Amino acid sequence: xxxxxxxxxxxxxxxxxxxxxxxxxxxxxxxxxxxxxxxxxxxxxxxxxxxxxxxxxxxxxxxxxxxxxxxxxxxxxxxxxxxxxxxxxxxxxxxxxxxxxxxxxxxxxxxxxxxxxxxxxxxxxxxxxxxxxxxxxxxxxxxxxxxxxxxxxxxxxxxxxxxxxxxxxxxxxxxxxxxxx
Amino acid sequence: xxxxxxxxxxxxxxxxxxxxxxxxxxxxxxxxxxxxxxxxxxxxxxxxxxxxxxxxxxxxxxxxxxxxxxxxxxxxxxxxxxxxxxxxxxxxxxxxxxxxxxxxxxxxxxxxxxxxxxxx
Numbered sequence: 001x002x003x004x005x006x007x008x009x010x011x012x013x014x015x016x017x018x019x020x021x022x023x024x025x026x027x028x029x030x031x032x033x034x035x036x037x038x039x040x041x042x043x044x045x046x047x048x049x050x051x052x053x054x055x056x057x058x059x060x061x062x063x064x065x066x067x068x069x070x071x072x073x074x075x076x077x078x079x080x081x082x083x084x085x086x087x088x089x090x091x092x093x094x095x096x097x098x099x100x101x102x103x104x105x106x107x108x109x110x111x112x113x114x115x116x117x118x119x120x121x122x123x124x125x126x127x128x129x130x131x132x133x134x135x136x137x138x139x140x141x142x143x144x145x146x147x148x149x150x151x152x153x154x155x156x157x158x159x160x161x162x163x164x165x166x167x168x169x170x171x172x173x174x175x176x177x178x179x180x181x
Numbered sequence: 182x183x184x185x186x187x188x189x190x191x192x193x194x195x196x197x198x199x200x201x202x203x204x205x206x207x208x209x210x211x212x213x214x215x216x217x218x219x220x221x222x223x224x225x226x227x228x229x230x231x232x233x234x235x236x237x238x239x240x241x242x243x244x245x246x247x248x249x250x251x252x253x254x255x256x257x258x259x260x261x262x263x264x265x266x267x268x269x270x271x272x273x274x275x276x277x278x279x280x281x282x283x284x285x286x287x288x289x290x291x292x293x294x295x296x297x298x299x300x301x
Binding site: 013016017020021024025026028029032033041042045046049050052053106109110111113114117128129131132133134135160163164167 | 189190193194195196199203204210211
């Protein structure tokens, strides 16, 4: 794959297309869950790949490219969210592709988790996405977001605790609701 | 419970692909602004006639300089030869003048002696 990077740097269209296709899913998902709407996510994805195009000479491996894309996407998304006073939450109808047939048994719980994610601060949201979407460990997350390791661990701990608590409340309400039926 | 919420988070945050239409647009936009590939060969080829002219003019200058230097040296030698010849001729002329004067002196002396002897 590093060979594709070298070819893309030399201006080979096919190699650059392959690089975009390989990484677009990760960049787009990160942008979508950070910003909340498909339009904003598409705009950010486009900006990030255009920036990548101008910076290919500074990227030395495919691993480095993945790191660079996650870093630029997260930082740009955090900047956008800071500029906006209030983030519009993702409409659940807006992303039907998020729910696939193979998804785990409780789609309602997962919608709820995504809604809780959208309520977090931009930094905490980025930390959770890098941890559970991109499967990065806390050290890699700290490097990507240029954040102290302890801050990353604290965001993870606090966010998970809050989500666990709110999820438990939701489930108990659902149980109560079903017992009345 | 912690494992449970983590696995639920992983399932909820599974990466999603953008629409096919967006992918096509993205690829088209990104590849339309490909950086121009480096062209070192064309650049060198452009320089080649210039380099040839530079080398040729340098060689011609060297040859010309050597020729001029040799010509000037020969002229200097010729000049100093002529100078030496002129000096030798001058020296011969001066010597000849002195000899003439001496001869005239000796001759006038011997004439006066002869006259005195014949008078006595």
